[in-house]
Every structure is written in C-alpha cells, then in structure tokens.
Amino acid sequence: MTTLIIDDEAPARTIVRQYLADFPQVRIVGECADGFAAVESIAQLQPELVFLDIQMPGLNGFEVLGRLEQVPRVVFSTAYDQYALSAFEAGALDYLLKPYDRTRFRRAVDRVLQHTADAPDANLQRLLQRLEDARSTMPAPAAPAAFPPRLFVPQGARLVAVPVETIRWVEAAGDYATLHTTTGQHLSNLGITALQHRLDPQRFLRIHRSVLVALNAVSELERDGSGGYYATLEGGKVVRVSRSYADALRPLLG
Known part of the structure; x- marks a missing residue:
C-alpha cells in the first residue's frame, strides 16, 4: 500500500516513518510539510493511504481533502482532540491523538489493512441492498420544517416551486447547483x-463532491x-460514486 506522510513537524513525520517500518506491506512514497504541497503530492503520487496532520501552514487537513478529486484512505494525526468528530465525518479510518505510542499506531494501521482486505463484492451487495430497500420503502421526511417538500428556484423575476419528489439528481454548477428532475x-x-x-438524507445521498442523487433513482451500481x-440512474444517466464517499457510505450499510 503506497503511503504519503503529511505533517508540518519533522519529528512527527519521523515517528510515522519509523513506526511504518513494522509493516512491510506499506511503502512510503513521499512526505509533505504543508497543505498546498499535500494537495500537489496526492494528485501526482496517487497514494492509497495518507497520514494527515490537521493544523498545517497553507491549508489544514480538512481543506486538503476538500481540494481533492479522489480522496485516498486517511488516518488523521493531531495534538487536538476536538477535531475527532469532524475527522470521522470526513471519512477518516482512524484518528491518532499525539503523542501516541507504537501500539496505538499499530492498531490504526491494522484497521486500514483490514478495511482494504474487506471483500469488495460484499460491500457492493450491501450497498445495492440499501438502494433497493430505499426504492421499495421510501421513508417520510423526519419533519416538514427540516426537509421541505418543495424547493424554490429563480426563473426570471419569479421563484418557481420544484417538488422534491421529482428530483433525480443534483449537480454542482460553480457556486450554484442544477436540479435534474423528471420534468427538466x-x-x-x-x-x-x-x-x-x-x-x-434517507432519500438523497452525496456520492461525489459535485453530485447528489435520489436513492430511488439509482437502478444499478458497478x-x-x-x-x-x-451508478446508473433512471433514463441511463451514469454518475460516479467517488472512493471517498463510497468509504463514508460503508458504515451505513450494516
């Protein structure tokens, strides 16, 4: 597994490098000391795993992930425990709180390797089953105030109501978004x-940083x-479920 170490502190990078020597199945392909270099190196080297600090010059760890088209597997390492929830929401496989010892580091790497060893067919089957369940028994919104039945979009000088039930997928368009519905x-x-x-979120899922789909519009996954x-949607439209969002989905699959 190719690995990139990202931390603005040289001693922290040294510890990760030394501890990774216990894992011959992991190969270090580079190191970075700031967020901008991290984005460039990840795009160039395409590592399968990154050890990522959160507070760094230029861009923090979350901003680094936000600039990536494809996000690798991530283990966050930081001296600040308040970022733990955000780290797991970002799809991190583990969160190392500095200072950590070799035993804690080994548990993190073992978790990554186990995640990699999971059978892809089983993951795909669970995701397909969840999509099928959503199509057959679409739950009602948790509360009308939280999840409105209609969205209003500008049309000239007017605001036009778009029923949420007609939305099949949503595509980012710069600072705006395009609603693809059954009527246009x-x-x-x-x-x-x-x-x-x-x-x-029981009816719509983010599958890419620029794509949100209605679960009951998904007919096939490959x-x-x-x-x-x-993901193939009704009508034959194919959209990509990026690896970062696929990883985030798996804990929800049961």
Missing part, C-alpha cells in the same frame, strides 16, 4: 452542500476498479 432542469441559487442539508462505483 432547474438552476438553484444554492450550492450543492446547502441543498444537501435541505434534502432528507465497481470502477479504484474503490468507487459507477
């Missing part, structure tokens, strides 16, 4: 993240060979 396309003045918060999937 509508440009929302909200970004995709804002729309994600307004749509029921592995892409790099840890993600290709």
Whole structure:
C-alpha cells in the first residue's frame, strides 16, 4: 500500500516513518510539510493511504481533502482532540491523538489493512441492498420544517416551486447547483452542500463532491476498479460514486 506522510513537524513525520517500518506491506512514497504541497503530492503520487496532520501552514487537513478529486484512505494525526468528530465525518479510518505510542499506531494501521482486505463484492451487495430497500420503502421526511417538500428556484423575476419528489439528481454548477428532475432542469441559487442539508438524507445521498442523487433513482451500481462505483440512474444517466464517499457510505450499510 503506497503511503504519503503529511505533517508540518519533522519529528512527527519521523515517528510515522519509523513506526511504518513494522509493516512491510506499506511503502512510503513521499512526505509533505504543508497543505498546498499535500494537495500537489496526492494528485501526482496517487497514494492509497495518507497520514494527515490537521493544523498545517497553507491549508489544514480538512481543506486538503476538500481540494481533492479522489480522496485516498486517511488516518488523521493531531495534538487536538476536538477535531475527532469532524475527522470521522470526513471519512477518516482512524484518528491518532499525539503523542501516541507504537501500539496505538499499530492498531490504526491494522484497521486500514483490514478495511482494504474487506471483500469488495460484499460491500457492493450491501450497498445495492440499501438502494433497493430505499426504492421499495421510501421513508417520510423526519419533519416538514427540516426537509421541505418543495424547493424554490429563480426563473426570471419569479421563484418557481420544484417538488422534491421529482428530483433525480443534483449537480454542482460553480457556486450554484442544477436540479435534474423528471420534468427538466432547474438552476438553484444554492450550492450543492446547502441543498444537501435541505434534502432528507434517507432519500438523497452525496456520492461525489459535485453530485447528489435520489436513492430511488439509482437502478444499478458497478465497481470502477479504484474503490468507487459507477451508478446508473433512471433514463441511463451514469454518475460516479467517488472512493471517498463510497468509504463514508460503508458504515451505513450494516
């Protein structure tokens, strides 16, 4: 497994390098000391795993991930425990709180290796089953106030109501987003993240940083060979489930 070490402190990088010597199945391909270099190195080297500090010059660890098209497996390492929840929400496989010892580090790497060893067919089957369950028994929104039945989009000088039940997928369009519905396309003045918060997560899933889909619109999934999937929607549209979002989905699959 190719690995990149990202930390602005040289002693911290040295510890990771020394501890990784216990794992011949892990190969270090580089080191970075700031966020901008991390983004460039990940894009160039395409590591399968990164050990990522959170507080760094230039960009913090979360901002680094936000700039990536494909996010590798991530183990965060930081001296600040308040970032733990955000780290796991970002799809991290583990969170090392400095200072950590070799035993704690070994548990983190073992978790990564076990995650890699999980059968992809089993993961795919669980995801397919969840999509099928969502299509057959679509749960109601948790509360009308939290998940409105309609979204309003600008059309000239007017605001037009778009029923949420007609939305099949949402695509980022710069600071805005395009709603692809059963009746046509509508440009929302909200970004995709804002729309994600307004749509029921039991009915809509973020599968890429630029794509949000209705679960009951997904008819087929196919592995892409790099840890993600290709999702075929009603009508034949194919959208990609990036590896970072596929990893985040797996804990929800049961």
